[in-house]
Amino acid sequence: MSAPRVRIAPSPTGDPHVGTAYVALFNRTWATREGGSFLLRIDDTDRSRYQASSEEQIFRALRWLGLDWDEGPDIGGPHAPYRQSERQEMYAEKIRELLGTGAAYRCFCTQERLSALREEQNARKERLGYDGHCRSIPIADGERRAAAGETHVVRLRVPEGGSTTFRDELRGPIEVRNEEIDDQVLMKSDGFPTYHLANVVDDIAFGVTEVVRAEEWLISTPKHVLLYAAFGATLPRFFHVPLLRNQDKSKISKRKNPVSLDWYREQGYLPEALLNFLALMGWASPSGEEVFDREHFAEHFRLEDISLGAPIFDLEKLDWLNGQHLRRLDAAEITARLEAEGMMPEGADAEGLRVILPVVLERLHRLPDVAEKTRWFFGEADPYEAADLTPPKGDLRDVPATLGRAEECLRGVDPWELPAIEAALEAARADLGVKKPQLFMPLRIALTGRKDSPGIFEVIEVLGRERSLERIAAAARCAGEAVDA
RNA sequence: GGCCCCUUCGUCUAGUCAGGUCUAGGACACCAGGUUUUCAUCCUGGCGACAGGGGUUCAAAUCCCCUAGGGGUCACCA
Incomplete structure (x- = not known):
């Protein structure tokens, strides 16, 4: 069996997301242990949500966690470029291929028609989805209208009967009737590919062997399977990992939870503690240990052991874990972290910290606690009556x-x-x-x-x-x- | 609503694939003790769960079916 190749494909649409780190952790840890490669691909096909600063933030956050990649936009690799916006020609070529074999077709429906259609389907309580209006446009007509510059998208032609089956390695076989699968837009009218197309084209091009991604993709996997088939490509193994949840079990969101990796860093959580915590959200060590480092995780982690329950974020446990990891560090190391994070107590120096840290260590949960707990040492006693x-x-x-x-x-x-x-x-x-x-x-x-x-x-x-x-x-x-x- | 997925203590989970060793184990949190100069650490103990109902079986948390609940998805977002 050849070396595994896995990837994560975050979107530069905002702050680096904790879910990205969660999935990256499983991907990278496993692939690296198996002697394979971990790829980072930037999924920037949505111009409307694109944020220029986001990409750099994602790099920084992942590196902070030690989840660095073997191939990626900033370091290159044998399949560069790793930024989807720079791979336009490839998608265009693949679209022509699909159009040629009839696996896809051009659709000239307007937004107005589509929303009217949706409204109607809603009113009649029908299944929502494209009605295939443009499916039967003769190829020549479609090409002519496209050449004339008529605005349109390209859709996947989902077979009318039968069903599409694939195996999720964590759940077993999954079968969806083709009539339930929408004629997914593959190429938007602005010429950019949608996630579904770009993702499959790139995964094939990059030789991705295992797709380990969030469960929210599970239901669109049949579309991807259809695309793999249209391209005559071998299917990767799929692992859909459960979504991180809010208290109310809905998928983790900004409104109800801190989701930005930058936030965790600013709060003074240690990368190893956050990783440990994230690992615990979907995996349990066979030896029963709860506090462990990357090496322990890497040694024992298996993709097939990811649990399927929907894990609710419990920051209290993170705090405890962070304290545990903090206590495993010596004064010099903690000092280095404080310096790196700009969290040095006022008036502190390395020598002072060498003396005071052992004394306050068991009272710490997060990095900023150091300043709080050593104020009397580096400065004066707190004011009192x-x-x-x-x-x-x-x-x-x-x-x-x-x-x-x-x-x-x-x-x-x-x-x-x-x-x-x-x-x-x-x-x-x-x-x-x-x-x-x-x-x-x-x-x-x-x-x-x-x-x-x-x-x-x-x-x-x-x-x-x-x-x-x-x-x-x-x-x-x-x-x-x-x-x- | 259709489809798909999921369901063990408040929370994260072990156990489920190969049914008996499970009067269901661990951790966080909580409560009560102990150590102690405060806080914290640490130690001991406690609270606390197999969603419900049918079936299969000598035996079911584990297998099958149904129901319920939760989630995801139904975008020219990822």
């Missing part, structure tokens, strides 16, 4: 003395390391005769300005002697002033 220093089940009036004692004990610490710090605070606590929270909570506020923080010993250690003592003294003064007033 004197009242915030009040210990649990305690009194603000005791705070100046409590903090004062802590400061004194800390003063003698040397070296400034965890065990000595811990011992010093334990001594202070014993002197004071208070419970841990009554000493630690005021300290926590004094040092970080927040009720949630890493362990207090770690905080003191990473803050260093000078800053720690300063903040404790400042807090003591603050509490003292409030008590006096």
Whole structure:
């Protein structure tokens, strides 16, 4: 069996879509593992929805995820060009071929006639679709009118009887009666091909062996099968993967879910976490692991194991997964990500991050959490009120003395390391005769300005002697002033 | 509405192809405990599903049929 060739064919019509990444993940992972090729083709045959910036955005987003391609518009390949708008002559030639064999015909119906037809069919509750009005126009007439510049499209001539059958590798045989298949427009009046034509022509030209695409294409596959037959080409294997869903089970949409890959990046999700999450939306590891990397996925993934249920997007699980992946990274790596994403905390540097990251790591879910959780380290303690220093089940009036004692004990610490710090605070606590929270909570506020923080010993250690003592003294003064007033 | 596809805990899923080992397993979320200086992590436990009905069979989540529900599609969009 020859090496597989698979592709994705996104449309440059807006932000890079999470569904594109979902399908790309399955395609690329499998093909690469099998020693095959993963192609990127830009489906830009719709001029009305075309957005120039979109193509570059798609490239960037896919590369961010590590879903890079072996052949594509920007890197070329043996079958270039990979942009459908640049393959016009090929489609025109194939259309002539279909016209010649009678597999397609020219249709001169106006938009007005078509919409009137649709209305009528709707009113009579008939099956919607083209009525074959232009099917019987003699070829010579059609050619003459086309040559005279008469506006028209080219349609697929679907056989009148019988049915078209193909196999979806995930579902088994699928049969559709030909009368249910519309005479699909293959070439629009502007001379551009529709998806159906361009897709089949290109897949044949590129030698695509497996078509792994979204389920929304399942029902138009018979049209494609008819085209393969008209071209005398071998059918690829089809895998239609379930659509990602909104909460209400409708297909995932901008209105109800974040669908732009850029959004996930801006939110500080890790590529490996998003990939892991996407993989989980349609596949389960045979070993039962839920948190895994690309290597694990690549090793065990099989196309035929994609599940058919309609997966609903659950961002909560993504958050959890992202935290898991974050914790697998070391400080240097996280620093690199922060820099790459422009998410470095204010005032941060690599050395500071090397020190602080291990201390806050298990409290992180997304990249921006780093800035939020380290503000007290790279800057000052968050602003607080004197009242915030009040210990649990305690009194603000005791705070100046409590903090004062802590400061004194800390003063003698040397070296400034965890065990000595811990011992010093334990001594202070014993002197004071208070419970841990009554000493630690005021300290926590004094040092970080927040009720949630890493362990207090770690905080003191990473803050260093000078800053720690300063903040404790400042807090003591603050509490003292409030008590006096 | 026609056609096509799908249907296991709230969510993602394992199990379905080769019926028994399934009083249906795991994960997220949630709840309750534990560890603990807060938060978080971590550990333990709990809650919680085979859409319904027929059939086939000694035996069905697994096979067949029907019903219901959901989705997709019916564009000169992809």
